[in-house]
Amino acid sequence: xxxxxxxxxxxxxxxxxxxxxxxxxxxxxxxxxxxxxxxxxxxxxxxxxxxxxxxxxxxxxxxxxxxxxxxxxxxxxxxxxxxxxxxxxxxxxxxxxxxxxxxxxxxxxxxxxxxxxxxxxxxxxxxxxxxxxxxxxxxxxxxxxxxxxxxxxxxxxxxxxxxxxxxxxxxxxxxxxxxxxxxxxxxxxxxxxxxxxxxxxxxxxxxxxxxxxxxxxxxxxxxxxxxxxxxxxxxxxxxxxxxxxxxxxxxxxxxxxxxxxxxxxxxxxxxxxxxxxxxxxxxxxxxxxxxxxxxxxxxxxxxxxxxxxxxxxx
Numbered sequence: 001x002x003x004x005x006x007x008x009x010x011x012x013x014x015x016x017x018x019x020x021x022x023x024x025x026x027x028x029x030x031x032x033x034x035x036x037x038x039x040x041x042x043x044x045x046x047x048x049x050x051x052x053x054x055x056x057x058x059x060x061x062x063x064x065x066x067x068x069x070x071x072x073x074x075x076x077x078x079x080x081x082x083x084x085x086x087x088x089x090x091x092x093x094x095x096x097x098x099x100x101x102x103x104x105x106x107x108x109x110x111x112x113x114x115x116x117x118x119x120x121x122x123x124x125x126x127x128x129x130x131x132x133x134x135x136x137x138x139x140x141x142x143x144x145x146x147x148x149x150x151x152x153x154x155x156x157x158x159x160x161x162x163x164x165x166x167x168x169x170x171x172x173x174x175x176x177x178x179x180x181x182x183x184x185x186x187x188x189x190x191x192x193x194x195x196x197x198x199x200x201x202x203x204x205x206x207x208x209x210x211x212x213x214x215x216x217x218x219x220x221x222x223x224x225x226x227x228x229x230x231x232x233x234x235x236x237x238x239x240x241x242x243x244x245x246x247x248x249x250x251x252x253x254x255x256x257x258x259x260x261x262x263x264x265x266x267x268x269x270x271x272x273x274x275x276x277x278x279x280x281x282x283x284x285x286x287x288x289x290x291x292x293x294x295x296x297x298x299x300x301x302x303x304x305x306x307x308x309x310x311x312x313x314x
Contacts, residue, residue, distance in 0.1 A: 021038040081289055103309050108197070117135075151219075232298070
């Protein structure tokens, strides 16, 4: 019996049993060839769960993968659906702050940076005159329809964002803002210009090289035990065979759908064969529409939360 208990306690935190998915295309028609919607209500580690994912072919030229951002204004996903001429898919993406309704992550639309990724966060307590510099992850699609997840340094004064292909450790000092030249002089990471058509950011990255590798510590996204908290989740990734996957997990509905931890979310994306994937804003923001029809039920009692940016498939 002792040996059995030892084995059980040694199971990794994200050793969730693989979920069984049901094709629900008929509920979200019309769908272009090669795009599908899947649903599951399989439990996650014995807890009730509801989740959906969308899969589409990146190489299908009938599909336009893009984004929309409204810095200073927030719209619900349904309002974006109406504003953007009824796209196939609308899903929330970036984290944001409520005071100015501003995105905290990169958004690129048609090759143009609409929103930069934050460079630093102010420290608190005795360190109020110091800043923690962070490189948050984002997912992009270039003109050749290749997807990528990378760690971003961006500035609206620059035409392009610059990225590292490996997670970058945050660092602390008394400087609030760095230019690209100053960052490069510190030899923090090998940064390259990101010439992409579309990008949306979030964090942390969850899948790297087809393996679970959560860059929460480097990105300084969730502190303490928050990485293990269960919440509604939104995530995006892509597979080795050029399929994009958009995942939403319902949460904060006791005994119906309790949400997922970052580790559980990562395990789902790995089981869906993502080569790279990242977490996006979750909680009350999580919402995905297919042809204007809602998938998961948003957790806010008011319904869909207005957000300053969305990822779109047209």
